[in-house]
Amino acid sequence: MRIGLVSPYSFDVPGGVQLHVRDLAEYLIRQGHYVSVLAPADDDTPLPPYVVGAGKAVPVPYNGSVARLLFGPVTAARVGRWIEHGRFDVVHVHEPVSPSLSMLAMWACEGPLVATFHTSNVRSRVLHAARPLLQAGLEKIGGRIAVSAEARATVRTHLGGDAAVIPNGVYVDTFAQAAPRLRWQGIPQRPTVVFLGRIEEPRKGLPVLLEAMPRLLAARPGLRLLIAGPGDPREVLGPVDPAVAAACEFLGAVSEEDKARLLSSGDIYVAPNTGGESFGIILIEAMSSGAPVLASDLPAFSAVLDEGRTGALFRGGDAEDLANQLLALLNDPARRRHLRQVGDARAREFDWSRVAAQIVSVYETVIAANLPVPATVPAARRSSRRRRGGS
Template sequence: MKIGIVCPYSWDVPGGVQFHIRDLAEHLIGLGHEVSVLAPADDDTPLPPYVVSAGRAVPVPYNGSVARLNFGFLSAARVRRWLHDGTFDVIHIHEPASPSLGLLSCWAAHGPIVATFHTSNPRSRAMIAAYPILQPALEKISARIAVSEYARRTLVEHLGGDAVVIPNGVDVDFFARAEPNPEWAGTTLGFIGRIDEPRKGLPVLMAAFPKIAEACPDVRLLVAGRGDEEEAVATLPPELRAKVTFLGMVSDEDKARLLRSVDVYVAPNTGGESFGIILVEALSAGATVLASDLDAFAQVLDQGAAGELFANEDPDALAAAAIGLLRDPDRRTALAVHGSAHVRRFDWSTVGADILAVYETVTMGAAAVATDERVPLRTRLGLTRDPGA
């Protein structure tokens, strides 16, 4: 099958959507499919052979973060050329409602279109206001996927229609077989995320850290991600700053080793999360996970059976939970064992098969149109129309 995948966000600024698209493309290529990914990227950025640049992206504040998007006449021309040259059996557009390549591709594409919605934003005035503009493009979509129930709810409430829920995928074995780094061992907490993005929650963790350090004097905090490191520890007493080690941006291999090494992985995110791919990666590595009780995080952590939850944006609750876990190795082991079993449902062997089933269904429907044969598509795919009608 020839598959075209559209990434809305800049390929050279890593994020959960980009990682999901990268891993999906490589999984499909490994199965023998022909895959091309169109993504915003600086023209001098080294790209995998399956990625085509649509030009440089610009930063736009969105959903409590900064999304690097690509939109304009040059981008539209590159989209049309990519679609023309690709002659794809199916186009898979991620975030078609964002003002980037997804929307441009939806406007320009013909044939079977699958769309994945990642955003969880229950009060998006911008999405509501933009609906009249988005509607003609969204009506071309053959099947809709949401990465979580919360992303599906955002879609239903703002844009109408429905979607099948297929979560983000992870190569579970990649994380499970990583070797711990002895230098990161000990009484260790871990955090991975953009340091200067408030919704990732590092300030909440920093506010909790003095109480954790008082109860567990040997504790260390490892922080991986880009941002202002001095500003991140500015609220800590000077004597505690040495207990925080900043690793900067880390490779996938070092991320896996970090998650295999820490006693507790902390996800103090404060909102705007529709899934929580880092939680799945941590569970895959066998880490004990402590996360804020966002709805999406609670779902990934099996409502607290696969990881500990604490009250969102409450440093005292975070501190109490972290201290309890650091002092109770049996509890950590029990959570890790449950998490390692629970996380298998997110492996690409399962997620990839579900996505391929959607592709096959919409391409069968398109073939039925050509032969005037009616093939009913499953309503659980969230179709806006029946391609066989």
């Protein structure tokens, strides 16, 4: 199968959608498919051989974050050439309603088209207002995928129609086999808590975790907080108590290998996110690494953690409840062992071997619906079949 994947976001910065596209592409290639990925990228960005750079992206505020997007007539021409030269059996665009490559590919594609919706934003006035402009492109999509029930609700509320829920995937064994790093590991008197995310982005929740730290340190004076992710620590540590600052170790942006090692090294992984999350891939990665997870009770996080059965939850935005739940986990080694066991089983439900098979099934269905009807089929049946294939 010849598959074209389109990422709306630049490959020169980390992000959940980019990682999803990359991992899916590499899994499909290993299964023997031809895959080409089109993505924004600066000219000097090192790219895998299967990625085609479409030009430099522009930072744009989007869904409580900053996305690096690419749009315009020159880019549209590049997208058209990529589709023409690729001779794809199916084109799979991600986030087709963001003003970037995926939207342009959606408009340009004339063959089998699949779209994955990642965003959860049920109150989006922009999406609601833009729906009439997007409708012609959206009607081309033969297979709609949402990564979660929350993303599906966004599709149904603002774009009309429905979508099959197929979650993000993880290479579970890659994280499960990661070797802990000694300097990141804790001991009973000096446990380590791990946070990973863009530290200056409020919705990632680091300020909530830092607000909980005085109570945590009062009960566990030796506790260390390992913070990984891009951003300037001075932006978040300015108003923080010196004792809290001393307990924090900022690691900066980490590689994928070091991310897996960090998650496998900590005593507890904390996800204090305050909103704007449609899934929770980092929770799956943490559980794959054997880390007990404590997360805010966002609907998407609750769903990943099976409503608290495979990870602990606290009231989102509530620093006191975060501290209470975290201390309860630190004081209960048996529960942490239990969460590691059930977390591993839960994570394997999201392994790429399962997720990619579901996506390929969507491809096959959409391709079959777009196949030419044999001339021997009566005209009335040909017309009916074409109408069904375009629905």
